[in-house]
Amino acid sequence: AAGVIQSPRHLIKEKRETATLKCYPIPRHDTVYWYQQGPGQDPQFLISFYEKMQSDKGSIPDRFSAQQFSDYHSELNMSSLELGDSALYFCASSPFPSHEQYFGPGTRLTVT
Amino acid sequence: AQKITQTQPGMFVQEKEAVTLDCTYDTSDPSYGLFWYKQPSSGEMIFLIYQGSYDQQNATEGRYSLNFQKARKSANLVISASQLGDSAMYFCAMREGDSGGGADGLTFGKGTHLIIQP
Numbered sequence: 001a002a003g004v005i006q007s008p009r010h011l012i013k014e015k016r017e018t019a020t021l022k023c024y025p026i027p028r029h030d031t032v033y034w035y036q037q038g039p040g041q042d043p044q045f046l047i048s049f050y051e052k053m054q055s056d057k058g059s060i061p062d063r064f065s066a067q068q069f070s071d072y073h074s075e076l077n078m079s080s081l082e083l084g085d086s087a088l089y090f091c092a093s094s095p096f097p098s099h100e101q102y103f104g105p106g107t108r109l110t111v112t
Numbered sequence: 113a114q115k116i117t118q119t120q121p122g123m124f125v126q127e128k129e130a131v132t133l134d135c136t137y138d139t140s141d142p143s144y145g146l147f148w149y150k151q152p153s154s155g156e157m158i159f160l161i162y163q164g165s166y167d168q169q170n171a172t173e174g175r176y177s178l179n180f181q182k183a184r185k186s187a188n189l190v191i192s193a194s195q196l197g198d199s200a201m202y203f204c205a206m207r208e209g210d211s212g213g214g215a216d217g218l219t220f221g222k223g224t225h226l227i228i229q230p
Binding site: 090 | 162164203217
């Protein structure tokens with residue numbers, strides 16, 4: 001079965017640089033979620049989109065922005081990167097309304 | 113205040129034994145959903161089981177069952193006949209409103225690191 005696709009899988013950036021993470025949801029899933037998981041931490045919800053509109057907002061820094069496109073893929077844009085942004089970034093998708101969120105493999109971002 | 117509390121940072125269990133992972137939650141919303149996810153060392157997050165606040169029966173999915181005690185605000189995960197491949201981090205999570213559906217994000221607990229010993 002098709003799963004959530006995230007690219008890139010690994011990314012290394014320097015402080016103050018920008019990064020763009022991409023997420024391709026499972027086909028026919030119209031809702032996308034972004035989570036950030038720091039080393040040894042639990043996942044923290046950042047933001048979600050339903051039908052290309054922002055649905056819920058969590059602890060997303062102002063330096064980050066995201067959007068969902070007409071083909072339902074989503075991008076998380078991160079600017080002025082800080083060392084503390086180093087984390088595993090998950091995208092999840094679900095059909096609306098649905099209970100389960102299916103997670104992608106994650107993008108591991110390292111900021112040096 | 114913590115919305116999801118997992119009091120067992122780590123557990124060691126013998127293979128083939130049953131395992132109970134504790135989870136308590138805090139919400140004033142009468143409508144919510146509770147979730148368990150497994151995160152192996154490889155890093156992916158695997159959905160295991162869901163329980164809605166209005167569900168009358170405890171959820172079950174294969175070897176996983178959720179012991180839902182609403183009055184105690186408890187949602188423990190039970191794994192029957194544990195296997196070596198069950199070794200992983202386990203997260204309890206909650207979503208408030210819409211019986212746990214909708215497009216809102218999940219709030220996770222700190223997790224329990226389960227190690228199954230042969």
